Amino acid sequence: MATHNTLHNALLQSALKLGITYNMTVKPILIHPNPILTTRAEEVHHVAGEKLSGKLLTFIEDMKDTLIASAGVGLAANQVGSLERVILLNANYCAEVDGQSIVPFEGIVALVNPVVTILDDTLMPHREGCLSIPHVFMDVERPASVQIDYIDVDGKARQFKTQAGLFNAAVQHEIDHLDGIMFPDNLSAFQRRRAWKKLEKERAQLAETLNYPFV
DSSP states (O other): OBOOGGGHHHHHHHHHHTTOOSSOOOOOBOOSSOGGGGSOOBOOOOOTTSOOOHHHHHHHHHHHHHHHHHTOSEEEGGGGTOOBSEEEEEHHHHHHHHOGGGOOOOSEEEEEEEEEEEEEEEEEEEEEEETTEEEEEEEEEEEEEEEEEEEOTTSOEEEEEOOTTHHHHHHHHHHHHHTTOOGGGGSOHHHHHHHHHHHHHHHTTHHHHOSSOBO
């Protein structure tokens, strides 16, 4: 998930607090249309009580580097070419927007095999963008509160609940990615056409306007 360019500096400051360095593995982000972005990711094989594989942990670190370098709010594995059910969220930035009291994490958090349960189906609008659909921002309505069950980087089963705000929108946005759903898919047909038209208009200038590698 991306945010407005005017907030880019704030995200960079958040990244600095997270320990951004120049010795990072930054993966190129896939730009729509790409079939991986619309393909459902597969669950990560995990045996209860066991730690995650070293390969997966390295991939998560690469995703973290990529999220920091792109100054994004969140990132799904699909967006860097992997069909594994893994998402990352910049909780620090979300807390700056929402308030620390309703964001249950600090730093960048990785969720493996996240599962959503709707707790409050009241639809709440939130302005959303996407690193894979650059320069396009639309209001998307999502349930006001959800429960997320997931596996953390230590291989432990965890759970948290959200409240309406950026973090709530971001976690649902990223899990949508794992199901092959792009945020314009949640809009009306008219708004969806506007989103794709805007992306096509911007596509020729992406090399000059984006601050992160893409394919």
